[in-house]
Amino acid sequence: MLNYLDKLKNTDSGNFFLMAGPCAIEGEDIAMRIADKIITITDKLQIPYIFKGSYRKANRSKGSSFTGIGDEKALRILERIGREFGVPTVTDIHESGEAAMAAAYVDVLQIPAFLCRQTDLLIAAAETGKVVNVKKGQFLSAGSMKFAVEKVKEAGNNKVILTDRGNTFGYQDLIVDYRGLPEMQSFGVPVVMDCTHSLQQPNQSSGVTGGKPELISTIAKAAIAVGADGLFIETHPDPANAKSDGANMLHLDLLEETLTKLIRIRQAIL
Template sequence: MKINPLTDIKNADSSNFFLMAGPCAIEGETMALQIAEKIVAITDKLNIPYIFKGSYRKANRSRLDSFTGIGDEKALKILNKVGQTFGIPTVTDIHESGEASIAAEYVDVLQIPAFLCRQTNLLVAAAETGKVINIKKGQFLSASSMSFAVDKVKESGNDQVILTDRGNTFGYQDLIVDYRNIPEMQSFGVPVVMDCTHSLQQPNQTSGVTGGKPQLIETISKAAIAVGADGLFIETHPDPATAKSDGANMLNLDLLEDLLAKLVRIREATL
């Protein structure tokens, strides 16, 4: 039976981080269940609290002909089935205020995309659902600026907030991770997550398809755990080359267990 994700995190062994992981987009029921089953087995083995991630719709696309989803209701029902089948919390991103109450019927955590983290109406609508709210830090913002996003949710009557860093943009077509952001955002009294895959994106390529550097996922995640991140966000897929969205920066699912085992050892060594 599922419980509140933040309660699960707080009750977990203090030596462990928590994990948000899954495909970039929900491509189908079979795929989602297979990915969840494998990650549940890994995280149970390593005693890592786990939240399944999948976007029911991709609203931020470079090109008009990019994949956006299999249909909102269909994808949301799949997310709900994943949660019910494995007894795990689920998270998906929302893009407009009207989506908050709809998505909240199916998932446990509502995620605010980085480009939308300043949208007051969206944050308030998400807060009013009573769900846990994961706010991704805008690539264009400092860590200190995210205190206002946290305040908007809390002042709307919801103190269940997570912040996720996904790098900063300092130029064209690349992102840089500033690990000072993790302790600075933790000072707001909320768990802080490092997005280890989107922080390696190379957006706005001339092809209109976002690139990435997945070979550095281990580097980003190791550094985040060493710094003291409360959780990690990792998009993963059995075959990233055929993924319908963000395949260029996703982790191959077969590499996840070895990576997480290394990260658990790093966390234990830093306590």
């Protein structure tokens, strides 16, 4: 991952970079199939790519919700994807003690939005030497994220990415304020738009988070037009039966068409 952030921001193709994959690692076969499909698309379109998959889902509405297939089993799947496809991988961590464990298998450690102010967690991630992707809390302004960047850098790690995933709007909805993207870029780090989680409708009475996946393309188009360095998209071949966040994932069959349109917007603003 040496100089990887520079490569993401200054690619020969001029494209944005992409973090994409299933919400959670559900099993080896489906994870490998999703990775293979996305890599075929991103290679064709010359989009730098990072495979995303959570080895465990710690933030669940109900205690009975799917959390994972086992930490080591899921992390080994991520490791295999990185090794066999030759792409970097990213996964969430939730507690300081998980940083070193996950860093042994993946290239990018992601700090969930609800945990972006947890100083010990940020420092533990930074001290692994891996790239640290910090998701902006739904409850924070874009300007507040400079402190998260400072925490990582003061721990001796300059490899930081910030990801916007919308702002709390009432009890059951989120809204994206695109002014935040250039504001966070002013901190000297790549900024990503999470096009799927920003369309969540949390706190539903059913205990299952809802979403508006039909607007994923809209969120992504606006983010590229504003100048986002990268996009974060959770995708699945069968969102309706995905074990986590199916309500706001992009169907895998729609990914190539979506990215092709986004490249045209990127080229228009360069």
